Amino acid sequence: MTSKFDTLSEADIARIGQLVEALDKSGFDYLTLELADFRITVGTGAAVPDGVAAAPPSPAAPVAAKAPVSAAPQATAPAAGAAPAPAAEPVEEGLVDVVATTMGRFYSRPDPKSDPFVTVGSEVTPESSVGLIEVMKLFNAVTAGVTGTVAQICVEDAQFVEYGQVLCRIRPSA
Amino acid sequence: MTIRRVFIANRGEIAVRIIRACQGLGIESVLAVSEADRDSLGARIADRAVCVGPASATESYLIAKNMVAAAVGTDCDALHPGYGFLAESPDLAQLCADNGVTFVGPSPEQIRRMGNKIEARRLAEEFDIPTLPGSTRVGSYEEASAVVAETGLPVMIKAAAGGGGKGMRIVTGTGQLRDEFARAASEAGAAFGDSTLYVEKFIANARHVEVQVLADSHGNVIHLGERDCSLQRRHQKMVEEAPAPNLPEALRDKIREAAVRLASRFGYRNAGTVEFILDQDEGRFYFLEMNTRIQVEHPVTEMITGIDLVEEQFRVAAGKTLRFAQDDIVFRGHAIECRVNAEMPEEGFRPSPGRISVWQPPQAPYIRLDSHCHEGYLVPMFYDSMIAKLIVYGTDRAEAIDRMTRAIDRFHIEGPATTLAFQKRLICEPAFRDGTMNTGLVDRMLAGNREGKQP
Numbered sequence: 224m225t226s227k228f229d230t231l232s233e234a235d236i237a238r239i240g241q242l243v244e245a246l247d248k249s250g251f252d253y254l255t256l257e258l259a260d261f262r263i264t265v266g267t268g269a270a271v272p273d274g275v276a277a278a279p280p281s282p283a284a285p286v287a288a289k290a291p292v293s294a295a296p297q298a299t300a301p302a303a304g305a306a307p308a309p310a311a312e313p314v315e316e317g318l319v320d321v322v323a324t325t326m327g328r329f330y331s332r333p334d335p336k337s338d339p340f341v342t343v344g345s346e347v348t349p350e351s352s353v354g355l356i357e358v359m360k361l362f363n364a365v366t367a368g369v370t371g372t373v374a375q376i377c378v379e380d381a382q383f384v385e386y387g388q389v390l391c392r393i394r395p396s397a
Numbered sequence: 398m399t400i401r402r403v404f405i406a407n408r409g410e411i412a413v414r415i416i417r418a419c420q421g422l423g424i425e426s427v428l429a430v431s432e433a434d435r436d437s438l439g440a441r442i443a444d445r446a447v448c449v450g451p452a453s454a455t456e457s458y459l460i461a462k463n464m465v466a467a468a469v470g471t472d473c474d475a476l477h478p479g480y481g482f483l484a485e486s487p488d489l490a491q492l493c494a495d496n497g498v499t500f501v502g503p504s505p506e507q508i509r510r511m512g513n514k515i516e517a518r519r520l521a522e523e524f525d526i527p528t529l530p531g532s533t534r535v536g537s538y539e540e541a542s543a544v545v546a547e548t549g550l551p552v553m554i555k556a557a558a559g560g561g562g563k564g565m566r567i568v569t570g571t572g573q574l575r576d577e578f579a580r581a582a583s584e585a586g587a588a589f590g591d592s593t594l595y596v597e598k599f600i601a602n603a604r605h606v607e608v609q610v611l612a613d614s615h616g617n618v619i620h621l622g623e624r625d626c627s628l629q630r631r632h633q634k635m636v637e638e639a640p641a642p643n644l645p646e647a648l649r650d651k652i653r654e655a656a657v658r659l660a661s662r663f664g665y666r667n668a669g670t671v672e673f674i675l676d677q678d679e680g681r682f683y684f685l686e687m688n689t690r691i692q693v694e695h696p697v698t699e700m701i702t703g704i705d706l707v708e709e710q711f712r713v714a715a716g717k718t719l720r721f722a723q724d725d726i727v728f729r730g731h732a733i734e735c736r737v738n739a740e741m742p743e744e745g746f747r748p749s750p751g752r753i754s755v756w757q758p759p760q761a762p763y764i765r766l767d768s769h770c771h772e773g774y775l776v777p778m779f780y781d782s783m784i785a786k787l788i789v790y791g792t793d794r795a796e797a798i799d800r801m802t803r804a805i806d807r808f809h810i811e812g813p814a815t816t817l818a819f820q821k822r823l824i825c826e827p828a829f830r831d832g833t834m835n836t837g838l839v840d841r842m843l844a845g846n847r848e849g850k851q852p
Contacts, residue, residue, distance in 0.1 A: 326449050327466055359462040359492070383470035385448040386457075387432060 239263065318392040319369045323384045327358035331380040339380070341391070345373045353391055356384065371395040400424055400475040400499060400715045404468035405443070406489070407479030408458060410786060411691070412439035413769045415477050418707035427471045429464060431457035433777045438769045447471055452779045458482045461489040468498050475499040475714060477707075481781070484690040485512055501714040503667050503689050511663075511687045514557065514595075521684040524662045526655045529674065529683045531597035538578045544596040545574060551599040554578060556585035558593065565632070567599050600676045603836045605629065605685075606641050607672040608656030609698045610665070611706070613713040618661040619723045620653045621698050621706075628823055630746065630839045635816065636823055637694035638733045639701050642794055642832030645680070652682050659687065668695075668710050677835060693736065693786070696767060700732035700790045731794040733801050735820040737768075737785040739776050739813035746816070750778040755811035759804040763790040776813050784813070794832065798824050 242263075323329070331339040331354050340352045347353065347367040355362045367373075375392040378384055402425040405415050412428055416439060419426040428443035433452035440446035447467050450457030457463075461483055468476045476498050478484040484502070487509040493500040502508070510516045518528050531548040534557055535541045545552055551569040554577060566577045578594070586592035609621040625641035626634045641649070656671035670692050672685040695706045704721070713719065740746040756772040768785035770776070776784055789804055791797030805821040826842065828834040 326447065326463060326470075328470060358466045361462075383467075386450045387448055 314392065315374065315394075317394065318374050319371065319395055320389045321353055321365065321367055321391050321393060323356055323386055323388045323390055324365060325356055325358055325363055326384060326386045327356040327363070329378050329380070329382050329384045329390065330355040330357060330362075331376070331378075341367075341373045341376070343373055343376060347371060347373060347393060354378075365390060367393055369393055369395050398499070398716050400711055402427060402444075402471075402473045403475045403477055403501070403711070404464070404471065404473035404498070405429060405439075405477050405479065406458065406464040406468075407477070407482055407484070408434050408437065408439065408769075408780065409783065410767045410769045411479040411481075411693075412437075413442065414767055415479060415707055416443050418705060418711065421705070422708055422711055424475075424711065427468070427473055429458065429467060431779070433779055438771060438774070445471065452777065454482065454779060461486055461492055464489060465492040465496050465498060468493070469496050473498065475501055475711070477501040477710070478690065480690050480693055485688070487512065499714050501667070501710050503665055503669065507663065507665060508689050511689050514686065517686055518684070520663060521659060524659055526659055526684045527682065529597045529600075529685075531595070533596065534593050535596050536593055538575050541578050541594070541596050542574060545571070548596075548598045551601065552596050553599040554581040555595050555597075556581070556589055556591070556593075557595050558585065558589035558591040600674060600683075601835075601837075602677045603627075604641070604675040604677055604834070605634075605672065605836055606644070606652060606675045606682065607670050607692075608653055609692075609695070609706070610656050610660040610669050610671060611709055611713070611719065612660050612665045612667065612669070613719045614666050614716055615718050616661075616664075617719045617722075618657050618665065619719060619721060619726060620657050621702050621704060621726060622728050623649065623652060623656075624694055624697055626694060627834050627836050628829070628839055629836055630843070634694065634736065635839060636733065636735050636820055636829075637697055638731065638794070638797070639697040640728060640731070644675075648675075648680060648682070655682070655684070659684070665689075667713055668706050674836075677833075693783075694734055696765060696786060696788045697732040697734050700765065700788060701728050701730055702726055703729075730790055730792050731797040732788060732790045733797045733824070734786050734788045735801065735805070735817065735824075736783055737787055737808075737810075737820075738782040738816045739784050740782050740816050741814040742816055742819040748778070748782045749814040750776045750782070751813045752776075753784075753810065753812040755809055757807075757809040758785070758787075759807035761800075761804070763800060764788070764804050765790075784815070787817075795830075798830060 340354055341347060348370050349368050351367045352364045353367050354365050356365060371393040373391055374394045377389045377391055403419055405412050405426060405428045416426045426443045427445045427447060428439050429449045430437060430440050430446045431450055431452050432448060434440060435448060449463050449467050459482060476493050478489060483489040485508055487505040490500045490502060490505040490508055521528050531544050531552060533544055535544060551567055553567050555565040566581045568574050568577045581594055582592040585594060604625060604627040606623050606625055608623045610618060611621060612618040622639055623641045624637050624639045626637045628636040652673055659671055660669060668691055670688045673682045674685050675682045691706060691710060699706055739749045741749050752775045753770055753772060756770055758766045765788040766785055770784045787804060789797055789800040791800050801824055802821055805817050808817055823829060828838055
C-alpha cells in the first residue's frame, strides 16, 4: 500500500478491524473513511464505484535502477531524486502484483544459459519461481504466490530492484 | 581517489545532514530508505532513494549486507554510516572493504577494538591515559566486593555488555552492595543476555567532557576542541555545548592532548570522539570510551571552529591529507545544542510519535536547525524520537544561553509533544548558567518534580 499505510500503529489496525465488524453488521456494501490525508475503503466484495476506491498502491520509489544518477551537478539532481514513482503503464484490472521480498539484483533465469523462469503467458502456481534476487551472493527465490498466467514482466534481468518493487503481474485463474 | 557517489546508510536528520554535505562537495547521494521513510525529506533531497526493506529497522537499516549490496547495486563508490544503526559495526566496514566501497570512517579493526570496552581501556592505559579505578568485570558478589575494597565507595555497577543506562546502579553503602549487585545483574541479563557487570569508582561531582578529533590516513591527527555533555537523563544526552565551560586552561589542554595522543598512537583515521569523565572536585579526568563515528552533537564544534566535520570526513576517507594543522584551528564564541525529542517529559519521557501539524522553527542569524521534519510529516514510531537539533551560537556562553532560551520560545511545534520546554528549564537552572552543573543535574530536577516542588 502507500507509505502512509506502512505507519499504521497496532491501535490503528485494531480500529480498522472494528470498522470491518461494524460494516459487517450493517446493510452497506462498503464504507469509506476519509481523514486529512488518509483514506480507507472497506467493502464486502461488491465492486466499489470508480473514483471512490482507494488510490492504487504507489510503486516503489524510483525504479529506474540501472540508469546512473545524473552526473551533472545539482541543477538536475531533484529530478533524479526520490520523486514520485514514474508513471507506470496502466494496470489491467484484477492482476496480482508479485513484489520483491528483499532489495537486491533480480535474475530472471536460474543461470545465464537457461531460459527465464517465466515469460508473458507462462502458467504459474503459487510455488512457481518467477525469478531470483541476489544479495551478497545469496540467492532468494521469488514465488508467484497465486495460480494464473503471467500478464506482465516489469523488470529486466540483472536489474537492481528495491524492496517492494513490482517484478511481474499475474492474471489469476478464475 | 575521488568519491563520486555516496550511499547513505541512515535516516532522519543525519541523513539530511550528510546529503547536504554531499551537495556542498558535488558528490551524488543515494539514500537507503525503509518503507516508512520513502516519503522523507532525505528521500526527497537525495539524488536517489532506494527502498531497502520494511519499516522495522532490524529488517532494513540494520542489515549490513543489504546496505552494501544496495551501495554496489547503485554504483556508489563510498558509504557513509551516520551515527547509530550500523555506524559502529565492524562487519559493515569490512563488507564495504570486501566490495570495493570506501567506508567513510575508520578501519573495521579500529571499530572492533574501540567497540570492546575492555580492549579500549587497555589501549588507553597503554598510552598513559588515566582510566577509572575499578572497571573490572565481575561475575559474582564476592568479586564485586573485592573490587570495592580497593576503590572505596561510592561505586557504579553497570552492565558489561550494554549502554543506555540499563543495569546501572550506584552503591554508596557497603550494606547495599549485595542487593544492588543482584538487581543490576538481573537487569543486565534481561536487557543484554549477559549479566556480567563492571564495578568502578563513582564520581559524584562529574562532568561529561569529550574531545573531537580528526585524523587522516597519513598520520596527521588534530583536535577540534571539546564539548560538554553533562546534561543527561539516564545517560542520554539532552543539551551539549562547546567549549566546555569553567575548565581550568591547563586541564583543558591536558584533556585535549590526551585525546590526540590516543587517536594518534592508535593510528586512528577519520572523525572520532574521545569521551572523558571529569571529576570536578579533584580536577582529574578519566577515559570513558572512544566513538568511532560522527556524533549527534558535532554541530556545536562546527559552530565554534567553522569546520564542516562531515565534509572533512569525506575528504579524509578519499585519502586526502588534512587541510588544517592544529595551529590553524581557531576557537571562537560558544555554541549550545538541544536535542529535540518527540517525548512527553511529564510522562516519564514516553515517546510521542504522530503527525506534525505545525512546524515553525525560529529563524535568525546564529540559529541552526538540523532536522528532517516539516509540517505534515508523520514522526514514525519505529525509530528513535529525535526530531531536530536546535543549535545556537553566541559570542560568549551567556549570550548563547539567552539566544537558546528565546529560540525555544519561538519554536512552535504542534502534533507530537516535545522536550523543548523541559530543555529551556534546564538551561535556565542556576547551576547550568554558572557552568557548575554536573551529570546528576537532570535527574535531580526530575526527582524534585516528583516531590511536587519546582527546582
